[in-house]
Amino acid sequence: MSDETVKYTLPERELPTHWVNIIPDLPGDPVPPLNPQTLEPAGPADLAPIFPEALIRQEVSPEPLVEIPDEVREVYKLWRPTPLYRARRLEKALDTPAHIYFKYEGVSPAGSHKPNSAVAQAYENKQAGIKRLVTETGAGQWGSALAFACSLLGLECVVYMVGASYDQKPYRRSMMQTWGATVHRSPSDTTDAGRSQQGHPTGSLGIAISEAVEVAAKDPETNYSLGSVLNHVCLHQTVIGQEALAQMQMAGEEPDVVIGCVGGGSNFAGLIFPFVRRVLRGEAKTRFIGAEPAACPTLTRGVYRYDFGDTVGMTPLLPMYTLGHDFVPPPVHAGGLRYHGDAPLLCALVKEGIVEARAYAQNPAFEAAVRFARSEGIVPGPEPAHAIRAAVDEALAAREAGEKRVILFGLSGHGHFDMAAYDAYLAGTLEDVEFSEADMQAALDRLPDAPAIA
Numbered sequence: 400m401s402d403e404t405v406k407y408t409l410p411e412r413e414l415p416t417h418w419v420n421i422i423p424d425l426p427g428d429p430v431p432p433l434n435p436q437t438l439e440p441a442g443p444a445d446l447a448p449i450f451p452e453a454l455i456r457q458e459v460s461p462e463p464l465v466e467i468p469d470e471v472r473e474v475y476k477l478w479r480p481t482p483l484y485r486a487r488r489l490e491k492a493l494d495t496p497a498h499i500y501f502k503y504e505g506v507s508p509a510g511s512h513k514p515n516s517a518v519a520q521a522y523e524n525k526q527a528g529i530k531r532l533v534t535e536t537g538a539g540q541w542g543s544a545l546a547f548a549c550s551l552l553g554l555e556c557v558v559y560m561v562g563a564s565y566d567q568k569p570y571r572r573s574m575m576q577t578w579g580a581t582v583h584r585s586p587s588d589t590t591d592a593g594r595s596q597q598g599h600p601t602g603s604l605g606i607a608i609s610e611a612v613e614v615a616a617k618d619p620e621t622n623y624s625l626g627s628v629l630n631h632v633c634l635h636q637t638v639i640g641q642e643a644l645a646q647m648q649m650a651g652e653e654p655d656v657v658i659g660c661v662g663g664g665s666n667f668a669g670l671i672f673p674f675v676r677r678v679l680r681g682e683a684k685t686r687f688i689g690a691e692p693a694a695c696p697t698l699t700r701g702v703y704r705y706d707f708g709d710t711v712g713m714t715p716l717l718p719m720y721t722l723g724h725d726f727v728p729p730p731v732h733a734g735g736l737r738y739h740g741d742a743p744l745l746c747a748l749v750k751e752g753i754v755e756a757r758a759y760a761q762n763p764a765f766e767a768a769v770r771f772a773r774s775e776g777i778v779p780g781p782e783p784a785h786a787i788r789a790a791v792d793e794a795l796a797a798r799e800a801g802e803k804r805v806i807l808f809g810l811s812g813h814g815h816f817d818m819a820a821y822d823a824y825l826a827g828t829l830e831d832v833e834f835s836e837a838d839m840q841a842a843l844d845r846l847p848d849a850p851a852i853a
């Protein structure tokens with residue numbers, strides 16, 4: 400056996416003690432969210448009906464570091480610190496001088512990065528005396544993460560799952576039920592919103608959100624929970640980047656470029672923020688690439704405007720790149736990337752030119768994912784397949800240029816529940832759905848009235 404290291408692992412005692420808050424390091428003043436009625440900056444009061452105070456404090460925290468509660472770290476210990484791999488076999492397969500590293504979040508019980516925030520959210524809700532969390536899930540990953548977190552922290556969990564996914568992904572549902580969650584096929588007959596939408600039997604994320612929010616709004620012991628986009632969710636995910644920083648130091652290398660896939664932006668934010676902070680402080684020069692689906696190209700084709708964070712228009716107005724809150728992306732297999740907007744903190748970094756965005760169609764993403772699976776063994780989720788595509792392109796560009804380049808990408812989850820997508824790719828029936836400029840323009844015409852962002 401050679402003495403070449405493949406996995407860089409940290410001991411449990413090196414699990415981060417704090418989350419990294421990027422807000423105080425961002426250039427300029429943060430652009431505030433707005434109350435959609437008054438168009439005044441939204442304050443804690445606007446969020447209080449659905450979020451506990453501790454999470455609201457995290458949402459607006461001016462502190463560069465936020466302490467991770469001990470009980471949350473105890474739960475993180477079940478799978479954290481996660482491994483950082485050097486993809487030596489992929490490097491050989493690509494015949495590239497580049498060094499490729501990836502940070503693997505698929506080792507969590509739910510199979511993705513999402514429990515990093517689900518556990519923190521369940522903990523703060525429990526502390527606030529909340530009995531039950533309710534949420535929506537599309538592809539099933541967020542619902543699984545929250546069901547897992549609630550089961551460990553002693554909360555009830557109710558998930559409204561988009562009808563079409565409920566039918567196509569029965570095992571995601573079984574997984575949530577195994578952790579004790581109640582899963583409703585949405586539209587359901589348990590809410591007014593669901594009953595009014597029985598004419599749309601396959602459901603939509605918008606309908607599922609309406610059902611979940613209705614349940615939370617009607618019961619003071621029930622809160623709603625969001626799995627991406629908001630500042631506190633990105634904050635929780637920074638355990639990923641802090642560990643990766645330490646692990647890259649173990650490997651004795653400095654990444655030239657850090658890459659991740661972007662749906663609402665949380666796994667990418669969590670990976671890059673600790674690296675971005677060093678760049679903003681002049682301590683490093685690193686490039687950052689966010690990879691999104693060509694069918695839902697928020698960062699590469701959207702407009703930088705105030706828009707609702709959800710499909711039905713219940714959140715404060717968030718400053719972000721958006722395709723329009725009621726834009727319905729075509730049904731690509733990377734369900735976790737089909738979101739009309741992106742985390743405001745990530746959007747600000749794109750606006751500043753610190754983060755670059757690229758869009759990839761499904762077939763090139765799956766081609767890279769299969770190449771990765773056949774060299775590194777792990778079958779990636781369709782979402783991080785986009786990050787792998789970008790990493791492979793960087794490695795091939797390094798070969799072209801004949802230069803060593805250190806590439807780090809986030810492998811946000813495994814694809815074990817997504818084999819239908821691999822079936823379609825392998826059978827050659829996967830379609831590269833066109834993004835419709837006209838549909839986007841129509842959705843942009845329905846953006847809420849709000850000032851332009853300076």
Ligand SMILES: *Cc1c(COP(=O)(O)O)cnc(C)c1O
Nearest residue numbers: 627662663664665666735782812
């Ligand atoms: C949900 C999900 C995503 C997309 O969400 P982000 O908030 O952009 O991270 C990406 N990868 C996996 C595995 C997911 O489950």
